[in-house]
Amino acid sequence: MPANIEVQAEPGALVHDVIERAGLSLVLPCGGQGRCGRCLVVVKEGRVRRRSVVRLTPQDIEQGYALACQTLLEGDATIYVPPQEMSLVRPESAASAGKVAPLAITCDHARAPWVEKYHLRIEPPSLADNTADWERLQREAARQYGLRGLTTTPAIMSKLASVLREANWDVTLVVERGTWIEPDAMPRLIDIRPGDTTAQTIGLAVDIGTTSNVVYMADLQQGTLIDHASAYNGQIVCGEDIISRIIYAKRPGGLEHLQKLVIDTINGLIDHMLDRQGLRAEDIYLVTVAGNTTMIHLFLGLDPQYIRLEPYIPTVNHPVPVRAGDLGLHVHPEATVDCLPGVGAYVGGDITAGVLRSEMSEQEAITLFIDVGTNGELVLGNSEWLISCACSAGPAFEGAGVTSGMRATQGAIEEVWINRETAEPTYRTIGNAPPQGICGSGMISLLGEMFITGVI
Ligand code: FES
Structure with missing residues (x-):
């Protein structure tokens, strides 16, 4: 070695x-x-x-x-052991927080938020009013905001007395409303902070791609994006495409290893943004996740084996929300992690998200939606009908199954020219480094040149 x-x-x-x-x-x-x-x-x-x-x-x-x-x-x-392809660290897509323009989010979070903050000033106890801390807080939340039946967690209960007194009875309640699975659930206090922190409520949107992971940080109060970061999915070392990962998951400890790799990747991105924004993990109260069906299974630690085998059945298309603490995400442990609903074994929540965002399902005109990722999906339709299909697209462009194929990293041949007279090829590599292999752009360029010059 x-x-x-x-x-x-x-x-x-x-x-x-x-x-x-x-x-x-x-x-x-x-x-x-x-x-x-x-x-x-x-x-x-x-x-x-x-x-x-x-x-x-x-x-x-x-x-x-x-x-x-x-x-x-x-x-x-x-x-x-030869040096590995330098592909596992992907450059930041956003150079710095300062350069990330706040973008409006066209979601309806403001109309039906799952997490809301309430600033509460509570009358301190006295001999004339010796109501206990929790009941006092419940009483004020109901009186000031109409929040009835407030529940909470043992962790909040154990710090309640000290937080209230240290904050001089001036606090912000972070309250989770019922999620889609339990819309009428009682409001649940998931955090209590000293002072008034209602100006900002942070949430994350996570896109788990087979090759790339992207995390967006949003201010749910203002409806704006604050930051984003991306990296290669750490699972790449265990297989470049979905099927290879499913096969890897069958090894003893394979599923746990794959889950850890993707959680580590996402945590790395979150930490990076928290640093840039001067925030703490506990400031993030909601996480929404999109990804193809296999990626969502691996993220949640669900066995993906039957996705690969006829008749191609996932464990679940729309997973129930889970607590971030159970997954080990670097956000508030009580934050809800909600995975968008998928459609089937090879059409996941990322496609649902794309269809919703493009609004094609609300138009009369027929639209074709194309997502070319490592897994490629197409959706065709309009407000009356939608049909979708998927295939393994990325590996063809990223080198898997291609002799000398590689991802578009340092040393990959990305452009080829062929001399018409001599058929002698010349090429350019990424970073002008010595050639290590050929990436998707290189293969397209090579095929184009071979066609134009009559080699094929
Ligand atoms: S990983 Fe060993 S042959 Fe593919």
Whole structure:
């Protein structure tokens, strides 16, 4: 290994697992199925058993190449792990908070908010009025705002006495109304803050793509976007497409690992924005999540296996809201996390969100909605009918299943020119770095040039 790491392993251990145990990361583009041939390592010395060599030539084997996902150790070995494609950190889409223009949000949060804040000044107790703190707060909330039947959590109850007194009985209540699953639920106090903090209520919108994750931070009070950040989905190391991830999830601990990777990615983005905005995780009270059906399953820790198998049935299309604390998100632990409803195994809540946002389902004219992501979806229709379908689109553009294919990162060939006379190709790589492979734009450019020059 480049870092000269030594690690203990038992005979029969999978080389990939041993590499991970050594604290190194090795990308498994096809989820470890032995299909893509891109998890290559070099066995410098020692005995190994290659379970599959379909992606290797006899020369490769002679030079010591082996697929980390298909090779078992049979004794002591020295293995070289080549540097991984530098693709796991995606540059920020927004350069800095100051440059993010506040955008109006055309949602109806202001009309039916799930989370509301109420500034409350409470008369302190006295010998003449010795009502307990909680009942006193309930009484004032009902009197000043008509909030009846207020409930709360044990965590709030345990800090109530001190917060009220430290704040001199001048507090802001953060109250959750019933969500879609329980619209008539009693109002629930999820936080209590000293002073008046009603000017801002922060919520997040999270888009979990198979390749990219984006988090938007919004002020639900003002209806404006405050910030956004994006990064590659950390699950990429376990497979580049949905099917590879589903297969990876079948390994022992695979589902938990995938869930942790996506939560870590989202938390990294949240932390970044909190830093930029000078906010705390506890300031975020609502999280809405969109993603394809498999991504939502992995985010919630649900087994996605049956999405892949005929007749392609997800565990759930519209998951019930969950508490952020149960998922380990870096927001207020009592914040509601709501995943938008999907339609089926391969048409998820991200498409529902797109259809709603485009308002195509309210128009008479027939509209075609196209989402070309790693999973590609089409929706056609109008206010009377909608029909949708999906296919695996991204891998064709991101290198999976393509010899020498790679994502559009440093060293990827992104443009090709072919000399008409000599058919000699020239190319440009991203970052003008030595060529590592070819990305989607490069392949389109190459095919175009080959067609124009008559090579094909
Ligand atoms: S062949 Fe090993 S990850 Fe694809």
